[in-house]
Amino acid sequence: MSETTGRLDRPDGEQIAWRRTEGRGPTIVWLGGFRSDMAGTKAEALTGWAQARGRSFLRFDYFGHGESSGDFVADGCITRWREDALAVIDDLTDGPLVLVGSSMGGWLALLVAAARSERVRAMVLVAPAPDFTEALMKPRFHAEARRALLEEGVWVEPSDYDPAGYPITRLLIEDGARWTVLPGPLGFEGPVRIVQGARDDSVPWTHAHELVGALSSDDVVFTLIKDGDHRLSRPQDLDRMLAAVDEVTWRR
Numbered sequence: 001m002s003e004t005t006g007r008l009d010r011p012d013g014e015q016i017a018w019r020r021t022e023g024r025g026p027t028i029v030w031l032g033g034f035r036s037d038m039a040g041t042k043a044e045a046l047t048g049w050a051q052a053r054g055r056s057f058l059r060f061d062y063f064g065h066g067e068s069s070g071d072f073v074a075d076g077c078i079t080r081w082r083e084d085a086l087a088v089i090d091d092l093t094d095g096p097l098v099l100v101g102s103s104m105g106g107w108l109a110l111l112v113a114a115a116r117s118e119r120v121r122a123m124v125l126v127a128p129a130p131d132f133t134e135a136l137m138k139p140r141f142h143a144e145a146r147r148a149l150l151e152e153g154v155w156v157e158p159s160d161y162d163p164a165g166y167p168i169t170r171l172l173i174e175d176g177a178r179w180t181v182l183p184g185p186l187g188f189e190g191p192v193r194i195v196q197g198a199r200d201d202s203v204p205w206t207h208a209h210e211l212v213g214a215l216s217s218d219d220v221v222f223t224l225i226k227d228g229d230h231r232l233s234r235p236q237d238l239d240r241m242l243a244a245v246d247e248v249t250w251r252r
Helices: 041-053 078-092 104-115 132-140 143-151 170-179 205-214 235-249
Strands: 003-009 015-021 024-031 055-060 097-102 120-126 154-157 166-169 192-197 220-225
Touching: 003 078, 015 041, 015 078, 024 041, 024 078, 024 104, 024 235, 041 055, 041 235, 055 078, 078 104, 078 170, 097 104, 097 235, 104 120, 120 235, 132 170, 143 154, 143 166, 143 170, 166 170, 192 205, 192 235, 205 220, 220 235
Parallel strands: 024 055, 024 097, 097 120, 120 192, 192 220
Antiparallel strands: 003 015, 015 055, 154 166
């Protein structure tokens, strides 16, 4: 099946770019990571999988990401990206949902599931990074980073994934503290599959594992890939993700 594209108008004049594959439900919704976009390896793998099986699938770019409009540095934050996700879901989907979240998208999946509990049937979380601003970023800030955030409102963090580094803003850090979910409890009762790499240098596997105890659901499976990194984009990693999505999508 072919994929349609569009842009969702937001109340402030910004636009969220999206791509949708029509098919039988529930609708699988991709929630990407920090500074990633809907054309990444995992999102493309899900698209091909959904089209081959005639399943409903939606992917999109958050404000300030990929093809969407918006100033990432000036206004990007968890509140905004959560609102984007809810707006896209409410406007473009009907019926039950399966959320697939990668890294920061895992955090947003948890927030969306809490806000739309009547619709979210299951979640697949790949290297999930709930509370990453508080739990993972802040402890790494050295004196210069703290000075830049306080005086200039932004610090550029070196990254293996972008030669230009990642701009980290005071807005992002302060706003992220509003949405922390750990140590729980998280009152989601549906199936959850967590796929995590043991060699992840961005999200330690112990951090992702905290979700197991935080979730109310008993139907939680945590898969630890000994040689897996944060990307989890090798063919064997993608196969694990797709198998997890296939399992929970049709689970009753």
